[in-house]
Amino acid sequence: MFAWLRRRRRVRLGKQGLPADLVQWLEVLPFIDHLNSEERKRLEALVCVFLAEKNFEGCNGLEMRDKIRVVIAAQACLLILNLDHVFYQKVKTILVYPSTFRHRSQQTTAGGVVENREHTNLGEAWPNGPIVLAWDHAYQGGRNPDDGQNTVFHEFAHKLDMLDGITDGIPPLTLAHEEDAWRMRMDAAALRHKEMAQRGVPLFLDKYGATHPAEFFAVATEMFFERPRDLQKREAEVYDLLMTFYRQDPAASKS
Numbered sequence: 001m002f003a004w005l006r007r008r009r010r011v012r013l014g015k016q017g018l019p020a021d022l023v024q025w026l027e028v029l030p031f032i033d034h035l036n037s038e039e040r041k042r043l044e045a046l047v048c049v050f051l052a053e054k055n056f057e058g059c060n061g062l063e064m065r066d067k068i069r070v071v072i073a074a075q076a077c078l079l080i081l082n083l084d085h086v087f088y089q090k091v092k093t094i095l096v097y098p099s100t101f102r103h104r105s106q107q108t109t110a111g112g113v114v115e116n117r118e119h120t121n122l123g124e125a126w127p128n129g130p131i132v133l134a135w136d137h138a139y140q141g142g143r144n145p146d147d148g149q150n151t152v153f154h155e156f157a158h159k160l161d162m163l164d165g166i167t168d169g170i171p172p173l174t175l176a177h178e179e180d181a182w183r184m185r186m187d188a189a190a191l192r193h194k195e196m197a198q199r200g201v202p203l204f205l206d207k208y209g210a211t212h213p214a215e216f217f218a219v220a221t222e223m224f225f226e227r228p229r230d231l232q233k234r235e236a237e238v239y240d241l242l243m244t245f246y247r248q249d250p251a252a253s254k255s
């Protein structure tokens with residue numbers, strides 16, 4: 001679709017707002033209560049476009065329903081509340097399983113032997129593929145807004161990181177000079193976290209964030225939206241960096 005045509009369609013969809021039968025599913029998410037009326041309107045507009053443009057598929061017998069689509073879309077759109085749809089341009093399909101799902105992968109050991117491995121997952125984000133979510137966790141994550149864990153935030157943060165083609169924990173920033181400074185500070189924070197994890201120091205951010213800078217960005221995003229005041233207190237620099245990228249200050253609004 002031509003860019004101008006898409007833009008016009010998005011404006012039209014956004015203005016229509018969410019129909020009442022869908023708004024009820026938005027309201028099962030407590031984070032909605034922390035938005036002011038302008039933000040709430042903007043979120044609804046983003047959700048309208050998201051629902052129109054993204055393809056949701058139920059897997060393992062899960063029947064796709066409005067509740068599932070809205071609950072996932074609303075959480076995903078909170079991340080881009082002050083950004084733009086372009087940040088999710090690589091999100092085409094969201095596969096939803098009823099619960100945790102199995103993922104098979106092949107890994108080569110140090111000795112060069114290819115091993116088939118199977119993991120149980122709550123969510124996945126593929127660089128040029130879908131987002132995969134376990135519905136029960138996606139729902140509970142949204143219903144429980146301040147435990148610092150949210151699979152939808154986590155996987156969509158990966159998609160933001162992947163937008164520039166590299167999964168490195170550094171999402172695309174608008175200005176080049178801003179990006180260099182941001183990258184250095186974020187890399188340093190991820191490294192500090194990893195070193196603390198290795199030393200066995202008690203961590204505020206999830207230990208999983210020590211496995212890769214991309215995971216650090218994803219777990220920090222979960223905390224940024226769920227426990228912003230704690231993040232600001234415990235990891236002020238990470239909070240500042242995420243505030244710059246997301247253009248949101250949830251510690252100020254989530255009181």
Ligand SMILES: [Zn+2]
Pocket residue numbers: 154158214215218
């Ligand atoms: Zn991850």
